[in-house]
Amino acid sequence: MNTEQQLARNGGKALVEALNFVTICRTLDPLGNYLHIGDLQWWCRDGSLDDQQNWHFWSQENGKILALGFINGNEIVCLLHPDFRTREHYLMVRQWGLQRLKERTRQQGENQYEVWEEAADDDPETVSFLEHEGYERREMYFHCYHRFLADPLPMPVLPEGFTIRPVAGEAEAEMRAALQRDAFFPKGSKTYKEGTLRQLAVMKMPHYDSQLDLMVMAPDGTPAAGCICWEDPVNRVGLFEPVGTRPQFRRQGLATALTLGGLQHLRERGMQAALVIGTHPGQEKNSTEFTSSRFVYEAVGFQLLRRIYTYHKVFATAI
Numbered sequence: 001m002n003t004e005q006q007l008a009r010n011g012g013k014a015l016v017e018a019l020n021f022v023t024i025c026r027t028l029d030p031l032g033n034y035l036h037i038g039d040l041q042w043w044c045r046d047g048s049l050d051d052q053q054n055w056h057f058w059s060q061e062n063g064k065i066l067a068l069g070f071i072n073g074n075e076i077v078c079l080l081h082p083d084f085r086t087r088e089h090y091l092m093v094r095q096w097g098l099q100r101l102k103e104r105t106r107q108q109g110e111n112q113y114e115v116w117e118e119a120a121d122d123d124p125e126t127v128s129f130l131e132h133e134g135y136e137r138r139e140m141y142f143h144c145y146h147r148f149l150a151d152p153l154p155m156p157v158l159p160e161g162f163t164i165r166p167v168a169g170e171a172e173a174e175m176r177a178a179l180q181r182d183a184f185f186p187k188g189s190k191t192y193k194e195g196t197l198r199q200l201a202v203m204k205m206p207h208y209d210s211q212l213d214l215m216v217m218a219p220d221g222t223p224a225a226g227c228i229c230w231e232d233p234v235n236r237v238g239l240f241e242p243v244g245t246r247p248q249f250r251r252q253g254l255a256t257a258l259t260l261g262g263l264q265h266l267r268e269r270g271m272q273a274a275l276v277i278g279t280h281p282g283q284e285k286n287s288t289e290f291t292s293s294r295f296v297y298e299a300v301g302f303q304l305l306r307r308i309y310t311y312h313k314v315f316a317t318a319i
């Protein structure tokens with residue numbers, strides 16, 4: 001099965017086009033605010049983007065895509081080709097997204113729906129626009145990090161008896177999923193079974209490579225921490241998504257060592273840079289479990305590219 005056929009099976013035709021589109025956008029604007037191909041494949045793992053009605057592409061007369069909108073949960077994701085990054089195109093995508101969410105809510109027999117949208121701190125126009133539209137900003141936000149792989153890369157250091165190794169394919173899907181579920185609990189998969197189905201879906205994505213799905217193993221063989229590295233071979237940029245350590249193994253330097261190990265692998269495969277997203281709690285209370293990753297990424301040399309804020313607003317279907 002070739003890449004296109006494999007993709008068509010996982011997430012459908014829209015995912016194929018979306019992967020091509022974000023690759024082109026990154027080529028034209030390497031540090032622009034574009035999803036990595038790994039992000040898209042990771043987001044498709046739970047089947048929520050299988051509905052092709054949740055995707056919309058706008059093309060030029062020559063067939064080249066100029067904009068992409070899709071609905072991820074209740075979020076409108078808007079991606080514009082670097083040559084078409086205008087307010088007019090942004091509004092066009094948003095309008096489609098609002099309409100799609102409205103239709104979906106009506107079909108579900110409900111009369112109001114919450115909409116989520118993002119704006120980066122290097123795009124103050126969109127920040128002002130959403131605030132003017134009455135959207136409320138969530139306290140927690142995202143840090144987008146970037147690291148050049150030509151910069152010195154220290155060797156990973158693990159506690160005695162711990163080792164790093166790749167996942168041995170689908171035979172270890174259940175084990176890998178249990179690690180992921182425990183590291184992200186109570187977020188992410190609710191049950192181990194659901195986690196395994198999602199892990200198997202990720203493993204079927206065409207750019208997934210089990211050699212880049214890494215685990216730190218404790219001396220007794222328990223998987224203690226894990227990360228998946230994704231390659232964009234066209235733009236030579238890697239991505240970490242996800243990174244997680246089981247609660248009982250935290251603060252022993254495992255995520256730091258694993259990230260360094262992942263960076264080494266990405267460099268060996270010819271990647272020139274890597275990306276990762278961490279969260280920042282803002283003033284949010286009781287969120288430390290999910291906000292500490294930025295310290296790990298900064299410790300291994302990632303540098304902040306931009307902050308991404310999330311905004312939300314409740315709409316009524318009658319309007």
Ligand SMILES: CC(C)(COP(=O)(O)OP(=O)(O)OC[C@H]1O[C@@H](n2cnc3c(N)ncnc32)[C@H](O)[C@@H]1OP(=O)(O)O)[C@@H](O)C(=O)NCCC(=O)NCCS
Binds near residue numbers: 244254290296
């Ligand atoms: C974020 C996470 C991966 C860190 O894993 P870890 O193995 O504990 O990380 P490390 O031991 O390598 O931590 C390295 C440094 O990061 C910082 N750090 C890590 N966890 C921290 C916390 N809870 N609070 C403050 N600083 C923290 C510290 O500076 C730490 O060094 P120190 O222990 O010597 O002070 C883990 O907490 C986790 O899985 N969280 C839930 C899932 C998640 O949020 N993943 C990231 C997605 S964005």
